[in-house]
Amino acid sequence: MTLTLSGEPKSTQHIYGLVCYGRHPKRYMSHEGRALKERYQAEARAQWRDKPLKGEVRMHVTLYFGTRRRVDWDNFHKLSCDALSGIAYEDDSQIRQVTVMLAYDKANPRIEIAVAPL
Numbered sequence: 001m002t003l004t005l006s007g008e009p010k011s012t013q014h015i016y017g018l019v020c021y022g023r024h025p026k027r028y029m030s031h032e033g034r035a036l037k038e039r040y041q042a043e044a045r046a047q048w049r050d051k052p053l054k055g056e057v058r059m060h061v062t063l064y065f066g067t068r069r070r071v072d073w074d075n076f077h078k079l080s081c082d083a084l085s086g087i088a089y090e091d092d093s094q095i096r097q098v099t100v101m102l103a104y105d106k107a108n109p110r111i112e113i114a115v116a117p118l
């Protein structure tokens with residue numbers, strides 16, 4: 001099944017922050033990141049009608065950007081994979097195979113994720 005998450009894909013640097021307690025750094029999710037994760041979860045729940053998949057899964061992710069800027073594809077998967085935990089699959093540790101494509105759609109930036117058992 002293919003899920004569509006609306007809006008411009010956001011990189012990890014836009015959704016996580018870093019704070020240091022003495023010599024101990026800690027990452028945290030920003031308010032913007034939490035809101036985006038909740039929106040992705042709501043969109044996924046509205047589209048995914050089955051129970052979460054059990055066992056190993058594979059994913060095909062297409063990131064549609066609204067601009068033709070250069071991006072590192074590996075900075076854009078964490079939030080969407082975390083958001084689908086408990087909805088499309090039980091936990092993102094089940095993901096064993098991923099293919100990623102970068103595309104351009106100025107009128108409709110989005111993330112399309114096809115999830116299937118492996």
